[in-house]
Amino acid sequence: MKNYLLVLLSLVLFLPNLFHTDINPVESYNHIEVFDPSLSYLNSIHKIENYVDSIAESRSIQQGTLQYVEIAANVLRARFYHGFSHFSLDENWIAAASGKYIWYDLSCKVQPGSILEHPYAACSQQEIVFMTFLRDKHLIYRSVLFPHHYALEILFHNQWYYFDTNMEPAMSGEQRLSDNWSNSADSLKRYYNTVEFKDLDYKFGVNVPLRYGPLNEVPAPHARLFQSVTAILSKTAWLLPLLLLFLLDRRKKKVVISE
16 A cells, blocks of 8 residues: 555656646736837847847947946846746746745746746746846846835946846936935836836835845845745755655565565
8 A cells, every 4th residue: 555655646747747727816917007018029138138239339329337227227128027926836846835825936037047937927036137237238236125115226437227128117317316305215206107107115115214235146045945945946856756656665575575
């Protein structure tokens, strides 16, 4: 009976790998925010860099300038619409199930290449892609942390400029300068579309001081480790009951021989 249970357990652990299914909720495009589905072919950081570089060259804009980064931000805001991208069962069923039944964030992708497999990404995921782009271009950034939102500031000539590809505030280059909004989350709200975002007080807080991340951080190291380990386990865990079955059978044969 024990042998049948181990075989059944092996089958249960293997079956999720056959289903390209997202068991976590996926948001649909709201037709309000900027989104260009034709940009879905930009499915790697390298392709995004080449695309941004080509636009900058056609406009005679130098790399590493504020105008150059604004091009990159506009590309990313059009590349994604808002919504958490998760692992499907065949990609990493352990992370997918953990997000469904334990903690939602466990299923949300944190590797830029994986995020770029989707047309949608949440604020933190879009900024992960943006951060990777900025690191490749040797630009200095830091995360801006709100109670329920995530954005970036980028350093130019010893001054910080604000960027938010996810919620797409209507800001000029000069308005992005942190001195112009006094490092205040409440002052930033006026640049956002209040028709689309009716919950700015929830996302940004009220009279809440801003928090900043370290310079040029690679975010979510623990999530990266968890997702890397569970991706391997999702593909191999089904072998463990069979290995145990083999060892039990071998042990049984040794006992018979010794008798």
